[in-house]
Amino acid sequence: MAEDVSFDQARKRVDELILLLDQYSHQYYVMDQPTIPDEEYDRLYRELVELEEKYPTLVQNDSPTQRVGGALLEGFSKVQHDTPMLSLDNAFSKEELQEFDQRISKALDSAYAYQCELKMDGLAVSLKYEEGKFKQAVTRGNGTEGEDVTTNVKTIRSIPLNLKEPLTLEARGEIYMPKTSFIALNQKREEQGAAVFANPRNAAAGTIRNLDPKVTASRNLSVFLYSLPRLEGKAVDSQSGALNLMDELGLKTNPERRVYESIEDVWDFVEEYQNKRSDLPYEIDGIVIKVNELTNQEKLGYTVKAPKWAIAYKFPAEEAETRLQTVEWSVGRTGVVTPTAIMDAVQLAGTTVQRASLHNVDLMKEKDIRLGDTVVVRKAGDIIPEVIKVVKDKRPDDSQPYDYPTHCPVCGSELMHLEDEVALRCMNPACSAQAKEKLSHFVSRNAMNIDGLGERIAEQMYDEALVESPADFYYLKKDQLLKLDKIADKSAENLLKAIENSKENSLERLIFGLGIRHVGTKAARLLAEEFLTMEGLRQASKEQIEAIEGMGEVIAESIRAFFALEEVDHLLKRLKEAAVNMEYKGKRKEEIEQKTTFFTDKTIVITGKLEKFTRSELKEKLVNSGAKVTGSVSRNTDYLIAGEDAGSKLDKANELSIPVLNEQQVLEEIDE
Ligand SMILES: NC(=O)c1ccc[n+]([C@@H]2O[C@H](COP(=O)([O-])OP(=O)(O)OC[C@H]3O[C@@H](n4cnc5c(N)ncnc54)[C@H](O)[C@@H]3O)[C@@H](O)[C@H]2O)c1
Ligand SMILES: [Zn+2]
Incomplete structure (x- = not known):
């Protein structure tokens, strides 16, 4: 406490506190990523206030107690x-x-x-x-x-x-x-x-x-x-x-x-x-x-x-200490594997807490979290409780470093810790936790673009055990499709026809459809242009991939990791047997370029009186750049474009928190 410190001690501590608080403030105000909890910052700040009150000559002009906020960001005037x-x-x-x-x-x-x-x-x-x-x-x-x-x-x-x-x-x-x-x-x-x-x-x-x-x-x-x-x-x-x-x-x-x-x-x-x-x-x-x-x-x-x-x-800090029993690892829709702490139950912010987020493997390693450790959990309001630190003094003598998982808890395939990521990831596209996501991605508009086969049907097919991996689409039979809701004779035939047609797609659609981490539509096209066949891409070395303009180590590594998986081998074989095209057909190039605009795949409603164009002219422009323009605002609407006197649709959009754009903003997005 400030009462018992000598002037010399106080001077040293003030310097130290200013240095510390400045560092934390920079993280907090400039980077928007604080490195310590607010309560900890407030405690240090109070200590500084008390020392400065006791020894007013120690108050420096640049002390955090004399300043508001932090430095300004570059890039804004x-x-x-x-x-x-x-x-x-x-x-x-x-x-x-x-x-x-x-x-x-x-x-x-x-x-x-x-x-x-x-x-x-x-x-x-x-x-x-x-x-x-x-x-x-x-x-x-x-x-x-x-x-x-x-x-x-x-x-x-x-x-x-x-x-x-x-x-x-x-x-x-x-x-x-x-x-x-x-x-x-x-x-x-x-x-x-x-x-x-x-x-x-x-x-x-x-x-x-x-x-x-x-x-x-x-x-x-x-x-x-x-x-x-x-x-x-x-x-x-x-x-x-x-x-x-x-x-x-x-x-x-x-x-x-x-x-x-x-x-x-x-x-x-x-x-x-x-x-x-x-x-x-x-x-x-x-x-x-x-x-x-x-x-x-x-x-x-x-x-x-x-x-x-x-x-x-x-409001007071809502923190409590408890013991870490075990760590649960779960796989998200994109394959990220995240840790959750299972702890001895503890009262926190009016609720009993037994599970808390550990965020990711890197943070766990940084904090050296071990089973049996006494940990501090924090809960701010409704926010998911999180483990903020380990009380090292209370660590059992026989404690061992945590043994991190090496294989996916769902499918057992080897986990990757990619260079640029803080999390572990399961790369297996057939991993059941990710399978639905992968399937709907595979059939989506920028990938294989299978007409009439949207996300919902893809998921339904998975639930009915008709498809498990993307290759299964190409082995579907009509009587299987008839099992699905709302699919009758005619629509089953259309669906089969659309699936059949998609076999002719140029290579880049298939590459994109495989859902390789970091490989978006543009990267997929560059890869197809460069390697021309799936086999070419599969054989490509890291160096060859990195040599492509705009591609770096991250993409190259992700591609290599993908093709190293046995499951992928199997998938490609089955696609090939189904006669899915694996060659680049250059002519699709422009089409793809045009389709990946800001509005691609967005559902948009236009309302009100526009200045430069009529509503149907603007609609045409949006459709050309890949959007779907509908008449009424719903939860699925991505953007509302509102002109003068926009009425109830605007109210509805506001109510549903749907972003509203004006004509000018739209035009800026469309005409490069
Ligand atoms: N964790 C860290 O590393 C770190 C670093 C720096 C600052 N901080 C935190 O930031 C806080 C200091 O930030 P601060 O200077 O912005 O002060 P503050 O957030 O404690 O209080 C001032 C601000 O409150 C806001 N505010 C919210 N509702 C308001 C209302 N109804 N009327 C008036 N103002 C209202 C205003 O933005 C005002 O600028 C500290 O308490 C600290 O916890 C944390
Ligand atoms: Zn898995």
């Missing part, structure tokens, strides 16, 4: 804020809230109230409107300067492009990622072998500060606005008034808020939401308490880092 975007002081207990209230009451001689709001765990953004029109969005950045993220923010559907009144104003708030989207995004990233985001806040920050607006559009972000630092032609006199006005203007605010006169009532609100926390569809990490009257706020003023009229109560 920098924008100066009109007024600084500050951080908030924290409280971690009821006592600290009471101390805050005492400071307020001492500084004010008039009555005051508190506006209580949820502390959204996202990233702060400033939105500028001129005469009611959305103009610019900027991140908080280092507090005085932020990154211009206007293009990305435009893809967030809850941010209106037009206000309900033509006012000029600046609104600030928090962009966040709903829990379900966060979990889905991480699952996808885990399957792809990419690094997962530590929490929704880092995911939201990484998404907004992505150089590709398509990525942002695809990730379902939302916003709650909570302040109006600039407002022309209208006035409000309180925080609650500002929130209500924003509601009227169509700026989305969080309805979960209340005004109280006493800090005791504020505490009840805090406890209420601590209990409700896990039921909310978004992550919160505390409650923000703000003096409500703007005149009182002005009187109280600011420190260099935060307003003195507000405080953030942070």
Whole structure:
């Protein structure tokens, strides 16, 4: 504790803390990938505050206690804020809230109230409107300067492009990622072998500060606005008034808020939401308490880092220790093999926890996790519990390093740990956990393109044990097809005909259809062009593959690993016996190039009045670039393209969180 340290000791420790906190902040704010839990960061930060309070001469200008946020990312233009975007002081207990209230009451001689709001765990953004029109969005950045993220923010559907009144104003708030989207995004990233985001806040920050607006559009972000630092032609006199006005203007605010006169009532609100926390569809990490009257706020003023009229109560860390019994390995649809910890049951955040994510083999190795270890598990709100560390002091004497699996727990084939991945992967396309995915990929439009044989039928065929590996499609008989739902005489014949026709496809479709890791349509075409036959590709050396423009070690290794599998040998033999073509027929080249656009395989609805084209002209363009244009918005719709006066379809799309694009954005995607 700070009380017993000498000045010299304190000076050394302050330097060390600044260095540590700077490193962690860089990971957190700039890379969006924190390397330690927030609680740990907050603990070090508090230690620094205490030392600086005890020895004020040790306060350095560049101390994290004197600065907001982190460095700005390259690639975005920098924008100066009109007024600084500050951080908030924290409280971690009821006592600290009471101390805050005492400071307020001492500084004010008039009555005051508190506006209580949820502390959204996202990233702060400033939105500028001129005469009611959305103009610019900027991140908080280092507090005085932020990154211009206007293009990305435009893809967030809850941010209106037009206000309900033509006012000029600046609104600030928090962009966040709903829990379900966060979990889905991480699952996808885990399957792809990419690094997962530590929490929704880092995911939201990484998404907004992505150089590709398509990525942002695809990730379902939302916003709650909570302040109006600039407002022309209208006035409000309180925080609650500002929130209500924003509601009227169509700026989305969080309805979960209340005004109280006493800090005791504020505490009840805090406890209420601590209990409700896990039921909310978004992550919160505390409650923000703000003096409500703007005149009182002005009187109280600011420190260099935060307003003195507000405080953030942070919910306590939800961590517990327990013993690791065993590790369960499971295979996902793309073959990624992921570890789950099975532990002695422990109470955590109001629920009994026995399973927790270990994320991937690399993280396990890094933490040197062993069976019988005492581990720390953490659960933030609704987020899947995770093992964050091992308590090494409690490790049993006879502990042995963990014995990692070498073979797939489902099919027994050898697991690969590919160069660029953090996860283990089963490469066997016939592995039952992946078989369905592989089968529907094989028949899909950019692969063998078998008319009338979509994902659903492929899966049904698998369930009925008609097909197990892609080669089985070519051995199907009519009476087998008649067993399937909704397949009658005529459609069975059509299906067989379509399967037969697909035998003539050029090689690149087959290569792509095999679903070799990292081999997309473009790589498949380059490989077909280069090696001309399947046999040629099978025999190609790593060096030969790497010699192709745009291909590197990662793809080459993945291809070599694929062809080394016995199952693949067998698959190719059976395809060949069924007379499936294995040669490159150059003429398909242009067709494939044209088909892999942004809109390929997307289901799109067009609505409203367009500027440059009629709806049917735009439809034709989209269809030419591989999209399916339908009339009504459903869960399967990928994008809504909305022109002027778009009505109920737009509402429906918003309700279903479907990305909305305007005509201009579409044209930019289509005409290179
Ligand atoms: N794990 C790490 O390595 C690491 C590194 C750096 C920072 N951090 C974490 O970041 C926190 C510090 O970040 P910070 O400076 O952004 O402070 P903060 O997140 O604790 O609080 C300030 C922010 O709260 C947000 N906010 C959410 N709801 C709000 C509302 N209703 N009204 C007003 N503001 C609201 C705003 O974005 C505001 O900028 C620390 O608590 C720490 O846990 C972690
Ligand atoms: Zn397997």
